[in-house]
Amino acid sequence: MQHKPKIHNIESLKRTRQKLRKGSTTSEQELWYVLRNNRLGYKFRRQQSIGRYIVDFYCPSLHLVIEVDGNIHGEVFKKKSDSIREAFLVSQGLRVCRYHNEQIRDEIESVTQDIINVCSSLDTSLSTTPDPSFPRRGTS
Numbered sequence: 001m002q003h004k005p006k007i008h009n010i011e012s013l014k015r016t017r018q019k020l021r022k023g024s025t026t027s028e029q030e031l032w033y034v035l036r037n038n039r040l041g042y043k044f045r046r047q048q049s050i051g052r053y054i055v056d057f058y059c060p061s062l063h064l065v066i067e068v069d070g071n072i073h074g075e076v077f078k079k080k081s082d083s084i085r086e087a088f089l090v091s092q093g094l095r096v097c098r099y100h101n102e103q104i105r106d107e108i109e110s111v112t113q114d115i116i117n118v119c120s121s122l123d124t125s126l127s128t129t130p131d132p133s134f135p136r137r138g139t140s
Contacts, residue, residue, distance in 0.1 A: 007092065013049040020047045020054060027101040028056060028068050034112050035066075042119055050092065053085050062122040065089055065096045066115065068104060095122060 024032065024046075035044040035057055048058035050065070057066040069082075086096050097118055099111050 007051045008049065010049050010052075013052075013054060017047040017049055017054055025068065025070065025101065027070075027104040030108060031057070031066070031068060031099070031104050031111070034108065035115075040112075040116055040119060042123075050094070051088055053088065055089070059119070062119055063094045064118065064122060065094050067096060067098045069098055069100050 028046075032046055034040070036046075042059050042061060044066075045058045045060070046056065048055055050058070055065045056068045058064070059066075089096050095118070097115070099114075103111050
């Protein structure tokens with residue numbers, strides 16, 4: 001049996017991952033508040049490296065990647081690199097969901113519901129029931 005090369009959290013990308021976590025955008029912070037601590041019934045990791053790429057959020061049990069796109073992702077050069085990146089992630093058996101900063105800022109409840117729906121569709125065990133009634137930051 002041949003050993004597969006390690007592609008997750010490669011040591012050489014550790015400092016970059018840490019810098020990205022410390023420099024998260026407001027939208028990434030807002031979405032992390034929703035995803036962290038199993039709030040939706042699944043464990044998510046933030047700034048996970050997969051191959052040479054670092055994804056915003058990753059749920060290992062569902063093989064789900066969630067990316068938060070800022071304005072730069074609309075640029076032609078970035079669209080091409082995003083499509084190459086996404087093709088690699090899909091080739092690794094991962095599902096990729098993308099949300100724009102504005103969606104997260106203006107429609108966090110619908111983004112959250114969409115993520116819950118995606119998780120439910122990917123969860124073959126259906127053993128967890130996400131709780132959509134989590135408190136939103138700054139409320140309660």
